[in-house]
Amino acid sequence: MCGIIGYVGKTPCVEFIFEGLKKLEYRGYDSSGIAVYDSGHLHLIKKPGKIKNLQPYLGSLPSAASSGMGHTRWATHGEPSELNAHPHMEQGISVVHNGILENYKELKIELMREGAVFQSDTDTEVMVHLLARELAYVKDPKKAILNIVPRLEGAFAFGIMFADYPDTVYLVKQASPLVVGLGEGESFFASDALALLGHCKNYVYLEDAQIAELKSSGLQLYNFHGVQAEFEVTQIDEAAFSVDKGGFHHYMRKEISEQSRIIAAAIAKYLGPGSLESWADVLDKLPAKGKIAVHEQTPVYIVGCGTAYYAGMLGKYLIESLTAVQVQVELASEFRYRQPKLRAGAIAIAVTQSGETADTLAAVQYAKRQGATVYSLCNVEHSSIVRESEVFIPLGCGAEIGVASTKAFTAMVFNFYLLSWVVASQFESVAQSPAEELRSLPLLLERIQAMDAQIEQVAKQIVEASSCIYMGRGHHFPLACEGALKLKELSYIHAEGYAGGELKHGPIALIDRSMFVVALVPRCDGYDKMVSNIQEVIAREGRVIAVGAEDDRQLQEMVEYYIPSPQVDDPALQAILTAVVLQLFAYYVAVHRGTDVDQPRNLAKSVTVE
Ligand code: M6R
Numbered sequence: 001m002c003g004i005i006g007y008v009g010k011t012p013c014v015e016f017i018f019e020g021l022k023k024l025e026y027r028g029y030d031s032s033g034i035a036v037y038d039s040g041h042l043h044l045i046k047k048p049g050k051i052k053n054l055q056p057y058l059g060s061l062p063s064a065a066s067s068g069m070g071h072t073r074w075a076t077h078g079e080p081s082e083l084n085a086h087p088h089m090e091q092g093i094s095v096v097h098n099g100i101l102e103n104y105k106e107l108k109i110e111l112m113r114e115g116a117v118f119q120s121d122t123d124t125e126v127m128v129h130l131l132a133r134e135l136a137y138v139k140d141p142k143k144a145i146l147n148i149v150p151r152l153e154g155a156f157a158f159g160i161m162f163a164d165y166p167d168t169v170y171l172v173k174q175a176s177p178l179v180v181g182l183g184e185g186e187s188f189f190a191s192d193a194l195a196l197l198g199h200c201k202n203y204v205y206l207e208d209a210q211i212a213e214l215k216s217s218g219l220q221l222y223n224f225h226g227v228q229a230e231f232e233v234t235q236i237d238e239a240a241f242s243v244d245k246g247g248f249h250h251y252m253r254k255e256i257s258e259q260s261r262i263i264a265a266a267i268a269k270y271l272g273p274g275s276l277e278s279w280a281d282v283l284d285k286l287p288a289k290g291k292i293a294v295h296e297q298t299p300v301y302i303v304g305c306g307t308a309y310y311a312g313m314l315g316k317y318l319i320e321s322l323t324a325v326q327v328q329v330e331l332a333s334e335f336r337y338r339q340p341k342l343r344a345g346a347i348a349i350a351v352t353q354s355g356e357t358a359d360t361l362a363a364v365q366y367a368k369r370q371g372a373t374v375y376s377l378c379n380v381e382h383s384s385i386v387r388e389s390e391v392f393i394p395l396g397c398g399a400e401i402g403v404a405s406t407k408a409f410t411a412m413v414f415n416f417y418l419l420s421w422v423v424a425s426q427f428e429s430v431a432q433s434p435a436e437e438l439r440s441l442p443l444l445l446e447r448i449q450a451m452d453a454q455i456e457q458v459a460k461q462i463v464e465a466s467s468c469i470y471m472g473r474g475h476h477f478p479l480a481c482e483g484a485l486k487l488k489e490l491s492y493i494h495a496e497g498y499a500g501g502e503l504k505h506g507p508i509a510l511i512d513r514s515m516f517v518v519a520l521v522p523r524c525d526g527y528d529k530m531v532s533n534i535q536e537v538i539a540r541e542g543r544v545i546a547v548g549a550e551d552d553r554q555l556q557e558m559v560e561y562y563i564p565s566p567q568v569d570d571p572a573l574q575a576i577l578t579a580v581v582l583q584l585f586a587y588y589v590a591v592h593r594g595t596d597v598d599q600p601r602n603l604a605k606s607v608t609v610e
Helices: 014-027 051-060 104-113 125-138 141-151 251-257 259-271 279-285 306-322 332-338 358-369 384-388 407-425 435-450 452-460 476-491 500-505 527-539 553-558 571-593
Strands: 003-008 031-038 041-048 067-073 088-090 093-101 154-162 168-174 179-182 187-190 202-205 210-215 218-223 300-304 327-331 347-352 373-378 391-394 467-472 494-499 516-521 543-549 561-565
Touching: 003 014, 003 093, 003 154, 003 168, 014 031, 014 051, 014 067, 031 051, 031 093, 041 051, 041 093, 067 093, 067 154, 067 168, 088 125, 093 125, 104 125, 125 141, 125 154, 141 154, 141 168, 141 210, 179 218, 187 210, 251 259, 251 571, 259 407, 259 435, 300 306, 300 332, 300 358, 306 327, 306 347, 306 407, 306 476, 306 571, 327 332, 332 358, 347 358, 358 373, 358 384, 373 384, 373 407, 407 571, 435 571, 452 561, 452 571, 467 476, 467 500, 467 527, 476 494, 476 516, 476 571, 494 500, 500 527, 516 527, 516 571, 527 543, 527 553, 543 553, 543 571, 553 561, 561 571
Parallel strands: 300 327, 300 347, 347 373, 373 391, 467 494, 467 516, 516 543, 543 561
Antiparallel strands: 003 067, 003 187, 031 041, 031 067, 088 093, 093 154, 154 168, 168 210, 179 187, 179 202, 210 218
16 A cells, blocks of 8 residues: 655666656555655655656656655545645655554644645645644754654654755654665665665665664664664565566466466475375475464464455365364454454464555454464565564465465465465374375466466456356355455456355345356365256356366356366365466456456555555
């Protein structure tokens, strides 16, 4: 949610900031802006819409400017417009912000009573006026920030520049991410290290309640009481951040295609080439940090949002099908406010691609306060949630740029699969493990890529649809929810996922000739019951698209449209195969509706506000 990037050094920086913004566009894309310092003044450009809209105006900024910052916005307060775009600037002070100032209204009223005139509808602008007021008294930018910070409520990552204090940018962090990059005689900062790769080798992740004073000569960190803080310098494995489209039209399509390779690599890493002797060996290799220790009596909570939540639902099915461990899967946004009393010894497993999702982070912090041990299944090693975790299981699928999550979802499910076997192996009786089927997965995933044209043909049929139901049973119920989420976020067609058994408890009232029903009918998850559900839909003139076995002629003849999918016996592995079919289906519906596949409207890749 909103991307921030900036530079303080000796080299002209306008181009660097513009290019960095493009790398951060996944965080929000409704407007953008850049502020730079030159010859005693701050200079500003802002435009609504995608970042490319700034390009024609870059020349109006002083080309020699060697400190500055940029922002790409995901609107919270105020429509996407030039006035509401960041940076906000007033009286020689410029501010960019990621997050929400929850008490901005009362601050705004106070400032307006004193005569402040607001240009925008944003919460952020109060920070500019607060700073101007405070600076007039204390005449010291750091002191002014320290005096203001106790008055701010909510989540915020700020970049702040002052026309009267060149070669310095101040950063403030509370519950929204910020990373600093340190170079030779130059310093960088951004919401995500991704935007700084190739420019510096040493990174410092700011902690909550910290203020950074960043100069070309380096970094000073303070806590919110003004006490200087130590910091740890981290190096980043740049190979994990490859961000090209690999010859595909969209990042999303490329990321769908990568899943076979990612799972093959995970199998090679954890299971090795031969036959699997013992899951204990996997246990030794599984966590990059911390040791997995789940006992039959351990209360386990899985928390996540969106796609990650649906992966968590599958995680519950997987762990509970192999062990007697009781797992509760919770929407992070509810968990943090529902405030359940966690039993002693509880484990909270956070599932998250970005590791920065505000609700998941808050759920993790709540669980920690309740004494739980936190595990994370996450794709970003240095993210806030990983840093809060005792055990970190890396998803290892490389940067996911498409806003719709694809490869991260299957990596989450795959890692829950390994985790469930590892946990089961810690108890006495472990059933025969399906390692052979597991090894067949990469090839089967390749086969699905080759069915691309077939899936596209069916996808074309629902391009004009206004609503769609997905239904599945067992492991395919979470998948029905995930499939519906993919369709709605990419194509803007209304879609909901239901458990097949729930259909006649309400949703069946929606069925008529205009309703498409995507039925997930693998051989393994309640096949006969799903066939009955399909009959019930057809009897009410609903239009069924079934996803089932390649050789299931009977099913194929029953329904209007059919998408064949390779089959395995293990429903968890089947769920991974079906997930990829549903991703391709949603992708092609979006392509044929002409929507913005990689950056669907109103969304952002990393949801760092509530
Ligand atoms: O980074 P996270 O996995 O924590 O993100 C959670 C959700 O915001 C995310 O999965 C979202 O639902 C995706 N747009 C789904 O494709």
